[in-house]
Amino acid sequence: MTLYLSTNGPLHRLHPLTKLTWLLAVLAAALLGPSGWLPLGLFLVAWLLAAWGGVGRVWLGRNGRILLPLILMLFVIHGFFNPNGQTPLLTLWRLTLTQEGVAYAFLLSSRLATIVGAALLLLLTTHPGDLLTALTERGLPPALxxxxxxxxxxxxxxxxxxxxxxxxxxxxxxxxxxxxxxxxxxxxxxxxxxxxxxxxxxxxxxxxxxxRGFRVRGPKSSLVELPDSPGQRWLRAGLLLGILLLIGWRVWRLFA
Amino acid sequence: MNFKDRLQQDFSTMTLVLIPVAIVLNIVVGQIASTLSLPIFLDSIGTVLIALLAGPWVGALTGLLTNLIWGLISDPITAAFAPVAMVIGLVAGLLARAGLFRQWWQAILSGAIIAIALSFVAVPIRVYMFGGVTGSGADFVTAYLLAVGRDLFSSVIITVISSNLLDKVVTAVLAWAIVKALSKRFVARFPRATAVVGN
Incomplete structure (x- = not known):
């Protein structure tokens, strides 16, 4: 019923928080990082990872179904009707396609594709229960x-x-x-x-x-143990550092 | 009663089991509305209902979680609109507390207020994150408004309010009617509900 695919690839065996931190880092890079080709590059990385994890085809199909209508309308609406459009590229009947509009549609489409692609990578390879267990271990209230x-x-x-x-x-x-x-x-x-x-x-x-003592306070033990590794801990720390650096760079640019 | 005690009372065990039911109602009733091909979504009826019973904070949490879970099971894009769903629950709860959910005509008014309040959050998300596009039929309205010379922001405001007004009014009236139809014994478990049904 969820997007999770119960195959067993290398991505499935990663700790849920590793994949979640990756998603947060991609989100930060797409929204705060330099525009241009970086978002699209991250989308291709996600595709390669999905293929490596054995979920490439489903990943691509889901992406298409979610993104294609949005991207199509973005190019139609901004390509032809963007109020900032100055430089005409071509004219169809009474409508003019402008360069500024196409550039803006490209920026937003590549951002959306990057974020949806990274989110699908997490959702296709992580059982919701495992994600919740991992988050509860890190302090998410059990009630949630x-x-x-x-x-x-x-x-x-x-x-x-x-x-x-x-x-x-x-x-x-x-x-x-x-x-x-x-x-x-x-x-x-x-x-x-x-x-x-x-x-x-x-x-x-x-x-x-x-x-059954649901509201009892104090530590509770979990039935499921999630495998983790030192390598993944380092990766998560590195990604979190990267996110902080990106935020710092944005704030610095705001004042400089 | 201070804020912390108030929250503890709001999030009773009864409320905690009701939140999943409200979330599921959002999803299932939304599906019924589209099965009947009605021109409204009805996908926030559970949020408004629980806001009437358990107050604005529970309503806001239910809205937030609905969109996050919807993102988990079918379409991650929905998660981007979680703040909108939060505002729906929050505002519905505040209106109920202010006594604006006692009569059917007040429910109509409250529905309209919810539709306007949610646009304050929905419009910026749609414009800055999605370029004003939803990938649905509403986009043609936006395209038409842009073509006749409106700017993107005001075009999206018009699209958002016009597609939500009827939906939120019907949602508010249905939620009000459901609370009225519940047994006194059930409603008595929710102290906040007296603002809707009286004592």
């Missing part, structure tokens, strides 16, 4: 970890419940097609049982958690 993993657990249940309610109401003669007014009227008979049922179910979970 509970909320996130509980959401991932309830979601498929609630989706099948919604389908069941839809079919049951259709069997009773509820019309879910036709004019807008008819479709809008179908909303309430679908929502009411779903929402009210879900709220009432949650009360039982609260009692179950309370009776």
């Amino acid at each position: 970890a509970y909320i996130i993993s509980s959401t991932l657990y309830i979601l498929p249940q609630m989706q099948s419940k919604a389908t069941a309610i839809l079919q049951a109401q259709q069997a009773r003669g509820l019309e879910t097609e036709g004019s807008l007014w008819r479709r809008a009227r179908a909303l309430l008979p679908l929502l009411a049982p779903l929402v009210l049922g879900a709220l009432v179910d949650s009360e039982e979970r609260a009692i179950a958690l309370e009776s």
Whole structure:
């Protein structure tokens, strides 16, 4: 249900925080670093890493589905309508493609591609549970970890419940097609049982958690151990240093 | 009661189990709205609902987590709009506290206020990060406004408010109606809800 692919490549075996720090470093480089070809270079690095990690094809497909509509519209809107466009490149009918507009569309597209590419690298190769365990070990409140993993657990249940309610109401003669007014009227008979049922179910979970010491303070032990290595610790420290240097460079440029 | 005690009361175990339900409702009801091909998203109904029951801070957290989790399961772009979802929960909770969610007509007004408030966050993110583009049909409206000579910022403001106004009004009214339909015993677990249902 999540983006995670349960294959076993070299990227899967890395510590989740190593991949998360990489994502943060790419985010900093794309947003704060020098523009030009650097973002696109980082996108290609992510592609190589994805291929090395054995998720290259899925990575490329996901990227395409998320990015292509955005990039297409960026080039149409900024290429033809950017208010700062001065230098005409070519004219189609009454629309003029400008150099400034294309350059701006290229800048934003390469930034977005870099960030989405790096995020997909993390999401495709890291089980959400492992990421949460790693973050909890570093001080994320366990309550937050509970909320996130509980959401991932309830979601498929609630989706099948919604389908069941839809079919049951259709069997009773509820019309879910036709004019807008008819479709809008179908909303309430679908929502009411779903929402009210879900709220009432949650009360039982609260009692179950309370009776198992969920709110007890103090250290808690974890069932899962995540493998880490000195090399990865050094890599993370280096990436964090790089991020700080980038921020420092930006701030310095602001005043210099 | 000081702020820390207030937060501790807000984030009771009952609230903690309700947050995942609210997040899932955002996603599933959003899917129902698109199954019925309605012209609205309804993907913040859980956020507004929990904000009415448990206050602005819980609402803000629910909005934030909805978009982060959505980013985790299907599209990382959604995570960039997490601050927008946060504002929806925060503002809905504040409006409820101010007594603006007692009657159905107040819910309509509150929905409109939410739509305007969220644009303060949504417009800068859309303009600076995405160049005003969403990759959806709304982009043609933006393109038209640019073509008739508006600048990017004001074009995006118009697109954002016009596509959110009806959605947030319907969302607010539905959330208000759900809170009203809940049993007294259930609502009694949420001290903040008295601002909506009375004592």
